[in-house]
Amino acid sequence: MTEKESILISQAHEEVAKHKETVEADPHRLQFHLMSPVGLINDPNGWIQWNGTYHMFYQWNPFKPGHGAKFWGHYTSTDLVHWTHEPIALAPSEWYEKNGCYSGSAVDLDGKLTLFYTGNVKDEEGNRESYQCIAQSQDGITFEKQGPVIDTLPSGYTAHFRDPKVWKHDGVWYLIIGAQTEDLQGHALLYRSNDGRAWTNLGPIAGSGLAPLQQFGFMWECPDVFTLGEKEVMIVSPQGLEPEGMHNHNTYQAGYFVGELDYDLPKFHHGAFDELDRGFEFYAPQTTEDESGRRIMVGWMGVPDQQEDQHPSVKNQWIHCLTIPRELQLKGDRLIQKPVEELQQMRHNEVMHEEATIEGHTELNGVSGDVVELELSDFGSAPAFFEIDFRQEARLVFDRESRVLTLERKNFADRLTEKRQCHLEELQSLRIFMDTSSLEIFVNGGEDVFTSRYFPEPTENRISFTSSEQTTLNVKKWELRG
Structure with a gap:
């Protein structure tokens, strides 16, 4: 040296x-x-x-x-x-x-x-x-x-x-x-x-x-x-x-x-x-x-x-x-x-909701947190509109009529809502890795991915779902330890 x-x-x-x-x-x-x-x-x-x-x-x-x-x-x-x-x-x-x-x-x-x-x-x-x-x-x-x-x-x-x-x-x-x-x-x-x-x-x-x-x-x-x-x-x-x-x-x-x-x-x-x-x-x-x-x-x-x-x-x-x-x-x-499959080693404290019913604004018992993995699968009748809200700072929205999946977040500088989108014929599954200030969203087995930073209030840990019509899906949630 x-x-x-x-x-x-x-x-x-x-x-x-x-x-x-x-x-x-x-x-x-x-x-x-x-x-x-x-x-x-x-x-x-x-x-x-x-x-x-x-x-x-x-x-x-x-x-x-x-x-x-x-x-x-x-x-x-x-x-x-x-x-x-x-x-x-x-x-x-x-x-x-x-x-x-x-x-x-x-x-x-x-x-x-x-x-x-x-x-x-x-x-x-x-x-x-x-x-x-x-x-x-x-x-x-x-x-x-x-x-x-x-x-x-x-x-x-x-x-x-x-x-x-x-x-x-x-x-x-x-x-x-x-x-x-x-x-x-x-x-x-x-x-x-x-x-x-x-x-x-x-x-x-x-x-x-x-x-x-x-x-x-x-x-x-x-x-x-x-x-x-x-x-x-x-x-x-x-x-x-x-x-x-x-x-x-x-x-x-x-x-x-x-x-x-x-x-x-x-x-x-x-x-x-x-x-x-x-x-x-x-x-x-x-x-x-x-x-x-x-x-x-x-x-x-x-x-x-x-x-x-x-x-x-x-x-x-x-x-x-x-x-x-x-x-x-x-x-x-x-x-x-x-x-990669090794990331499953990080999972702790599984929460599972089989055939959970989502209609209107819904929060599922035990499905919250800031450092978590979510799996959503087996959607029932596809709603015209389905949304996940991440800690009041970002949201993922699927519009069945337009076949568009949208990720929204609040802009770092002016706090106005900004978005990124992709065409999506059908919403089949989501696998989401949430860290304290990041989102990595794998859509339909990884056919599309949304990777983003976001900065929620540290005390805000709510994850909620909204559906325009009654639908069912399976939801799994784990706390993650890196």
């Missing part, structure tokens, strides 16, 4: 200690989601199961609840429920990363846990340079930086060139990276390497202005390519999409394409883009394949440049969190998201 790195890590520890009491006293601090100990957390990084242990790194600014020169924080777990906060993995100490260790991924390279990440550099005038770097660890905890392995930009691209995701295919290493052309088109570029160190640029495999897409964003962040069944999936976070119908209403989006990656051309032949999440806060997700063969995704429960300074937690020196881990499955060309 260099002297500068040691100083930066010490300064980060000082920030944690200085604000520890304030942060931990915040009633909106989450109970079973990964957060930074102080300051801002954003993209999940280096998501991997290595030698039986899950490693989740994350973008972190310890010095303020806002963006800046990012560190890599680090959690580990053996069961996706109980997490240990490890020492800081990366601090922006070297010339090639002095303005931030930006996002990236992790692989096993030569038997070592190897981090690929973007080193961000800016001069006094704000001009940017970017370098794709590696750091390696024998024990999965202490990392030795080895500097840039890609230090030149491809011709025709700006220095908005970041977020390397690395994988192996047929014995060859590949790296996909988010990029911006000089005429401000977002692309995803593919690189190839035999040893994970010397990389050859194969060119863009998908992006704005590349068939079949027309104009499709000025920057593509955090691309991720993987195989599910017989198809390939590309997850990406394009910036600059215009709202269209019920889609693209967050400042920036996170979504996916399904298709086939031709490694020889190279070209990703794909269908239409679909958002991964219908809620207010979801961005920059990353996936890994674990040792049991599951493809597991975790996202950032936040969106850049979207009223971040208005979050109530900012005054208590912290902001944002990561989502729960979700197993991905492919149904046709649609990604299905399901909470």
Whole structure:
């Protein structure tokens, strides 16, 4: 460890200690989601199961609840429920990363846990340079930086060139990276390497202005390519999409394409883009394949440049969190998201109402709380209107006539009601994870998901149901302990 790195890590520890009491006293601090100990957390990084242990790194600014020169924080777990906060993995100490260790991924390279990440550099005038770097660890905890392995930009691209995701295919290493052309088109570029160190640029495999897409964003962040069944999936976070119908209403989006990656051309032949999440806060997700063969995704429960300074937690020196881990499955060309089965370990004190009758405004005995899981299933006659109210701060509404499912909440800044929506032919089931200040709503077995922050009064724990007509359903509720 260099002297500068040691100083930066010490300064980060000082920030944690200085604000520890304030942060931990915040009633909106989450109970079973990964957060930074102080300051801002954003993209999940280096998501991997290595030698039986899950490693989740994350973008972190310890010095303020806002963006800046990012560190890599680090959690580990053996069961996706109980997490240990490890020492800081990366601090922006070297010339090639002095303005931030930006996002990236992790692989096993030569038997070592190897981090690929973007080193961000800016001069006094704000001009940017970017370098794709590696750091390696024998024990999965202490990392030795080895500097840039890609230090030149491809011709025709700006220095908005970041977020390397690395994988192996047929014995060859590949790296996909988010990029911006000089005429401000977002692309995803593919690189190839035999040893994970010397990389050859194969060119863009998908992006704005590349068939079949027309104009499709000025920057593509955090691309991720993987195989599910017989198809390939590309997850990406394009910036600059215009709202269209019920889609693209967050400042920036996170979504996916399904298709086939031709490694020889190279070209990703794909269908239409679909958002991964219908809620207010979801961005920059990353996936890994674990040792049991599951493809597991975790996202950032936040969106850049979207009223971040208005979050109530900012005054208590912290902001944002990561989502729960979700197993991905492919149904046709649609990604299905399901909470990983290990999360059932968090359940305590089950309350069950079989064939509960809902008519008008109804509260069910024992169905309340701030850190709970709800399961609703076996709806009887479908009402014209069905609503769940979450702690007087948010509500989920299904309108049978319009076939629309709506999540509403009170805006952080002006307290006016805002909404996100999706088309839904039929409401069959809901699985809802509620934390002190978050909602993750899985609709019809994970065919649609709404992920959002919300900030109810800490003493308000009521969960209620409203139906326009008498209907029956099964309701299960558990308290959750992370």
